[in-house]
Amino acid sequence: MGVIPEQAAPQIVLQCRGISMRFGKGSDSTVALEQIDLDVARGEFLVLLGPSGCGKSTLLYLMAGLLLPTTGTVTMGGELIRGPSPRRGVVFQDFALFPWLTVEDNIRFGLDLAVQRRHGPNDGGRVVLELVKTMGLSEFQRHKPHQLSGGMRQRVAIARTLAPDPEVMLMDEPFGSLDAQTRAALQRELAALAQRTGKTTVFVTHSIEEAALLASRVVILSRRPGRIQRVLPVTMPRLRWNWKTEFPAEYLQLVSDLEAALAEATVGSTT
Amino acid sequence: MSKPPGWLTPTLLVLTLVACFSSPAGAQSGTEIRMGYNPVWSIPFLLIGKERGTFEAPPGQVKWVTFVNPNQVIEAMAAGELDAGGITPAHYLIALDKGLKMTAVAILSGWSKPTASYMVRTDSGIQTAQDLRGKIIGVNNYGGVFDIYLRQMLDKNGVDPKKDVKIVEVPIANIYQALSTKQIDAGAVPVLFVPLAETKFKGQFKILFDFADVPGIRERPQINQLILAVTDDYVKKHRPALKAFLRRYLDVVRWGYANPAEATALWAKASKVDLVKALPDPFGPNTDAKIDVPALQLDIEIMHRYGYLKKIEFGARPLVDHSILDEILAGR
């Protein structure tokens, strides 16, 4: 279901085959994920949706290489993923900014590492400056994280992840701890950014509304043990804040489909 | 839980304060003399008497309290926990300087032919007192005779005892050990232990100088090494008991001088130092148990010069009180 046939999409960035994830040993163990086959296509905005505890974050971390699967493989460009890498950037829910660094230094963290190892070019300053402008952080460059609001911190986190120009950006419920207004603003900014740059994004959420607003494809996972419940492609344009006037029917249909799928996933039946 | 009554806390506080400042346990009972002493000190007649049980019966029976340092004895006397103590003349003078109310009544040990020695390693290259510049010297007590007279010797030889040398406290029993392990370069030992340098330590150490070489000391006929001080309080309240004790003490003194061999054997047994038997002049010159006052006055002068004493006169109080001894000696 999640697998994309070769003719349908020109490039696959990530491939998960036969993934299952078991935590713990013996009788105490829990199976978080079971039999996951999923591809991530270049440029798409893939949303992982599901009830709490369904393993969607786990799947995201497996894609990042922060966890290793119990069975199955995760490959990127044909190579097996063995650990984390700046080619797979991650944005966490609680921002995880380095509190002792300024906004600017946080953003350039990955770039500085690359420069020190002489991997990357030394024009980190330019990249940082651009990101700061893009994310609207110009006034706050020298501020420390504790001096920023939640929304600002998340912007910094996104900028930090984007600085080393990863091939895929993985986001784990990044707007979950923000208030409604900030969340809405950031959703728009993210959608615009992703569309403009064509950045491949995998986005975890439990909010139907968020999925409906952002996704180019939605994968619904069932509750534990997590399996792929349904896959829903989305044909609406990426920037769809004017859905009420432009395409209300499509949008509401999507929402209702997602609600139904989520209800099924929560109850526990799988197709 | 109900609140305690309002008067409880202040009352407890007051009681605690009163308890802190009231007289400590171990208060004096009857005519007993609570005496502070150190068994390893050179106090022959006191130890002999103790060994024979001379001082057990009232009045003026002794309750022995052991201390390590003379300053502790004085502190205990000032706190009312002791009635009498064996202390060095230097510490006695400092006590008077501080206005503490105690008087010296008898001598516990004294020397003529002052002969305590300062030893160095034979191979150290130290030949004179001036060679001690920059070296480490061990004495048994700060403020004891070894300390004070060492400073006198250094000063008279152009070496500043505060700036040019380091003086550390080392118990007499450890001096030779400290010397041989090079923890100190020179160490003071009483005449008692000087022969050990040859016998036990096979000539590792030699005498650098002794008391007889120290300017200002060698001219004296006598040195008071340890004296007996009694609190004014006790003298006032229990003079007869003190007299009884001193009478017995004088008896031991006279017996000792009359039977030196037996006395030194007893002394060796009581102090567990066999060497005392080899001493040429074990008991010193004070056959009447009196303190040598001119020697004491010379100490005042030296100590004042080196800043140990602020005053030279201590008011109307006499330096020593030999009145009780005089009464006993006159047969009263």
Next chain:
Amino acid sequence: MSTGELGANSWHWAGRAMARSYSIVAVLLLWEILARALDNVLFLPGIGAVVNALGELARSGELSTDLASSSWRALCGFFIASAVGIPLGLAMGSFARMDDFWGNLISLSFPIPKIGLIPLFILWLGIGDTSKIAVIIAGAIYPVIMNTYSGVKGTPRYLVWSAQTLGASTLELLYKVILPHALPFIFAGLRLAMGIAWILLFAAEMVAATSGLGFRILYAQRLLDTPVVFASLAMIAVLGFAFDRLLYYLSRYACDWYFHRNV
């Protein structure tokens, strides 16, 4: 900015500084009253006598020698303990094998009272600076190791993951993420180590030394000079206080973020 901070309201700050000194003034008053009541310079000298004694020590140059000796020994011991303890704590917290190797040794030797080891150290290392510095290192290194270890263990997983997904190697993780995050804990350990250093130093100086504030106390005690004892104790308190404050302000400067973390 929270209220009460320097610069935000200088009157407020001055008022607080005064309020903090009331207890000290009260103690001093009580002391003087008691001293006059007891009228015994051996037990409780008055403030005047102590100040005089301090002046005498300063005039004779002994005060500066003592301060220099004591400070030198304490700081040497402190710095060596920190230089060894911090990397060890970092290593033990980060690598299981280091923890396995050192863990039991440290747990077993920690409860041994280092004050009790002073005579042994003096026997082995003499009466000079070395024995005292060694005792200080032996005692002060423990809070440094243990607090550094705690700091490392407390590194949030998401910070480690963030650094890793930005390309950090193990070594870079250690000194760019784990170390800065553990810094507040390290400073806590350093402040403890400093306190222990002073305690052990004075205990050692009171056993065998020829200079230093601890020696001064011993010597003054022998000669029944209580005002000098008090003056030295006061100096010890001032020294300890000064260095602790120094460390505190250093920690505010170095890890200010930690003090604002819940803002």
